[in-house]
Structure formats: structure tokens, C-alpha cells
Amino acid sequence: MRKLFLTIICVASVAAISACGPKNGKKSAAKEGEIDLGKVAENIVKDTFDGDKNTKDAAAFWFKKNYGIGIDEVTPDFACESATGKYDFLGEQTSSSYVTFTAKDSTLNRDDYIAYVTKVYAATAKAADDGKNVYGFLAKGTPEEAAAEKTLEVVLDEGKPTKVFGIEIYMGTYTWNFIKDGVYYMVDVKQLEKKKNGDEYPYAARTIIGKGLQKNMNETMDELEKALDDPEVQKQLEKAAKELSK
Secondary structure: OHHHHHHHHHHHHHHHHHHOOOOOOOOOOOOOOOOOHHHHHHHHHHOOOOOOOOOHHHHHHHHHHHHOOOHHHHOOOOOEOOOOOOOOEEOOOOOOEEEEEEEOOOOOOHHHHHHHHHHHHHHHHHHOOOOOEEOOOOOOOOHHHHOOEOOHHHHHHHHOOEEEOOEEEOOOEEEEEEEEOOEEEEEEEEEEEEEEOOEEEEEEEEEEEEEOOOOOHHHHHHHHHHHHOOHHHHHHHHHHHHHHHO
16 A cells, blocks of 8 residues: 555656646747757856746756756657747756657657657666666665666567557556666656547657655655654645645
């Protein structure tokens, strides 16, 4: 039960960041969908990012600083439209960051999408301490298993379509971890869909990277339970609950 509960927490925390954003972000000074390289360079010198976090500039900065990955390394080879959604990008220091790319013809081809997953997989492996992607503690229980290589073949096999009562079900989600500077980071590459004439169809690809579990689930849950007993933590939770109820 504890394992299921923690799994829900971890998956939800990464998934939620892909669908949510602030309500009062400022628009980037650069053209929509383009990176203001001057702004990125300026912020690298400052060691932080001062602009709107829901911009490609912010995503480019924090992808490089937090994960050692250039924005070009996670930009798909298929033709993309300029970003049009307010929350197509997110760059933050203490949370997950993501980038979103919309297919130019507004329909994302399955082969193009798999090629994109493969490109992101290669980028995170390159950034990893030991040049490989791993399972992580959300998938495996021991440090040895969590740090074992999760091959591209395994990643693609886990995300492949399945048939239920003869109907193909394809979630379009691929996950793995990589270790950088001793820290586990979780990668979630997902296909975005929207309705057209009553049917769902893929139109964009999104890559989300954030801190994964640093210990196995039992140890993490024990730490969480101890933290919840802390009076200061309880006070902050009560404050957050009141804010949400407004």
C-alpha cells in the first residue's frame, strides 16, 4: 500500500507539472518560440534566471544548468510550429522543467515521435555521470538495480502499444532516469493529444525532467512520514490547504 501511495505521489508530481502553470506569467521579449540567446547568456553569468519561467529561454537555461543538456539536444528533428501555448515551456531551479514541440502540420507522426524519444534518450545518457540511462528507484528497489542501465530497447518496449479486446491502446509515454553529479533525475517523454471531430489525435511531444527518488520507496516513505510529524511541516501544510480553499 505504501509503495502504491508513493508511486502515485511521484508520478503525479511529474505529470502535474506538465499540465499546470502560473496564472500571471509575462510574455517573452523574443519572438514566440525563439530563444533570446543574449538573455540566456546574461542569466548564466548571474547563475539564475530573472525572466518569465514559462518561456523557451527559461527552459533552455535550466535544462543546461540543472541537467547539463542543451535545448538543441532535445529539439526534435521533425518540423515544428512556433510555440503558441502559454505553458509550452517551463524552466525552474527547484522543480521539474519541460519543453514542448508541436508538429508543423498539427499531426505528430508515430515514427517521428519515436525518433524524438530516441534523441532525448541519447541526450540524457550523454549528460549522465557514467554515460548511461538507468531504471531509478521508482522502478527498482535496491541501489544496484536502480543504477543499472535501462536500455533504449527496454524503454521503447515498455511504451509500445497494447491491445485490449482487440483495440490498440497507446499512451505515448516513455520514462527512465539518469544520474548526474550523484543525483537521480526522472525523464518523462510524452505525446500530447487533442480532440478533432470527436477523435483524439497526437499533435505535440513534451519532455519533462525533474528530480527522481534518491532512495528506495520504503526509505523515502519513512522519511516522508517523519517529516509529516514535524510541527513546522504541519503548519505549512495547513497554510497551503487554506490557500487552496480560497
